[in-house]
Amino acid sequence: SQQGEEDPQALSIQEGENATMNCSYKTSINNLQWYRQNSGRGLVHLILIRSNEREKHSGRLRVTLDTSKKSSSLLITASRAADTASYFCATVRYGNNRLAFGKGNQVVVIP
Amino acid sequence: DVKVTQSSRYLVKRTGEKVFLECVQDMDHENMFWYRQDPGLGLRLIYFSYDVKMKEKGDIPEGYSVSREKKERFSLILESASTNQTSMYLCASSDGDRGNYGYTFGSGTRLTVV
Numbered sequence: 001s002q003q004g005e006e007d008p009q010a011l012s013i014q015e016g017e018n019a020t021m022n023c024s025y026k027t028s029i030n031n032l033q034w035y036r037q038n039s040g041r042g043l044v045h046l047i048l049i050r051s052n053e054r055e056k057h058s059g060r061l062r063v064t065l066d067t068s069k070k071s072s073s074l075l076i077t078a079s080r081a082a083d084t085a086s087y088f089c090a091t092v093r094y095g096n097n098r099l100a101f102g103k104g105n106q107v108v109v110i111p
Numbered sequence: 112d113v114k115v116t117q118s119s120r121y122l123v124k125r126t127g128e129k130v131f132l133e134c135v136q137d138m139d140h141e142n143m144f145w146y147r148q149d150p151g152l153g154l155r156l157i158y159f160s161y162d163v164k165m166k167e168k169g170d171i172p173e174g175y176s177v178s179r180e181k182k183e184r185f186s187l188i189l190e191s192a193s194t195n196q197t198s199m200y201l202c203a204s205s206d207g208d209r210g211n212y213g214y215t216f217g218s219g220t221r222l223t224v225v
Contacts, residue, residue, distance in 0.1 A: 030211070031211065033213055033214075035214075035216075040199075040219070040221070041218055041219065042115075042201055042216035042217050042218045042219050043154075043201065043203075043214075043216040044216070045213030045214060045215065045216075048212070048213050088153070088154070092211075097142075098144075098156055098159065098169070099144075099156075099214060100156075101146075101153050101154040102153060103151070103152070103153040104153060
């Protein structure tokens with residue numbers, strides 16, 4: 001099944017810096033979603049961007065989508081220690097209503 | 112606050128036991144899903160349901176079954192637990208037009224089969 005693939009796998013940054021994660025996918029999609037998972041917990045939905053959208057903002061989050069390159073990026077601005085988590089991208093393919101997840105990015109924000 | 116509740120955070124079962132993992136959502140969502148999460152493999156879809164009494168296989172249904180007798184409850188059943196089913200199990204639900212809304216996840220059940 002189709003999967004998003006995040007890059008890089010692990011990121012360590014200082015509090016206040018920006019964190020950027022990338023995700024690529026293989027086939028045409030309906031939408032792409034980003035989730036956060038704190039250690040040992042369930043996933044929390046952050047943002048959804050549809051295939052006809054190029055950029056979306058939510059608070060300190062900025063997501064871009066480039067369907068021609070089949071890629072997305074998640075930017076977290078002015079990071080905080082509480083942003084330490086794993087971040088997953090997930091895609092929904094046209095005609096298939098299920099989320100397919102990437103393997104996740106570990107982000108550590110150092111106070 | 113909307114919620115997906117999984118009945119247990121941690122569970123230890125013996126090989127060969129029949130195991131029930133329960134999931135309840137209070138959002139009147141139509142769609143419910145069971146994933147398992149393993150290091151290096153990410154989240155993989157086991158089963159999902161779009162309506163009461165309806166179920167569809169995901170990517171890794173072998174060794175599992177599900178039950179959805181009521182809209183708010185979706186149960187995952189391990190017919191005969193094996194050690195390779197040791198994993199984190201995550202339940203999720205979503206509303207309406209399938210795939211067009213974000214999923215709400217439960218906190219997960221970490222199952223160990225010994």
